[in-house]
Amino acid sequence: MASSMLVKVTCLALICLVLNIPLANAALSCGQIQLTVAPCLGYLRNPGPSVPAPCCNGLRNLNNQAKSTPDRRSGCRCLKSTIFSLPGINLSALASTPTKCGINLPYKISPSINCNTYFSDHK
Numbered sequence: 395m396a397s398s399m400l401v402k403v404t405c406l407a408l409i410c411l412v413l414n415i416p417l418a419n420a421a422l423s424c425g426q427i428q429l430t431v432a433p434c435l436g437y438l439r440n441p442g443p444s445v446p447a448p449c450c451n452g453l454r455n456l457n458n459q460a461k462s463t464p465d466r467r468s469g470c471r472c473l474k475s476t477i478f479s480l481p482g483i484n485l486s487a488l489a490s491t492p493t494k495c496g497i498n499l500p501y502k503i504s505p506s507i508n509c510n511t512y513f514s515d516h517k
């Protein structure tokens with residue numbers, strides 16, 4: 395069970411590497427972002443009492459690296475298309491993960507998030 399999860403996460407990461415399609419004008423490719431959040435997937439499927447440290451570290455790096463509006467928008471789109479296409483993600487665990495890691499995201503990750511309105515250029 396645990397090892398099949400590892401295989402799935404690894405496969406996902408490999409697919410991302412192979413399909414590494416850079417987003418226009420983005421400093422972070424979606425493949426990089428997916429690799430960064432890969433340690434979160436086990437927790438998101440089967441939440442434990444605390445978020446694993448590699449997951450928090452990944453989110454923190456992501457948040458620090460995505461500074462500009464286009465970066466944040468494309469990161470948002472990438473996470474949205476990645477996470478909500480995976481089966482068995484616990485949405486309430488997902489929504490509370492950044493807070494549990496001590497990260498203040500300006501938005502809540504949810505299936506209905508609109509990546510364009512959350513990151514307006516006029517701020």
Ligand SMILES: *[C@@H]1O[C@H](CO)[C@@H](O)[C@H](O)[C@H]1NC(C)=O
Nearest residue numbers: 440441442483484485486487
């Ligand atoms: C999501 O995880 C929480 C614990 O963080 C749990 O109480 C809840 O039942 C889970 N929901 C689903 C749909 O699995």
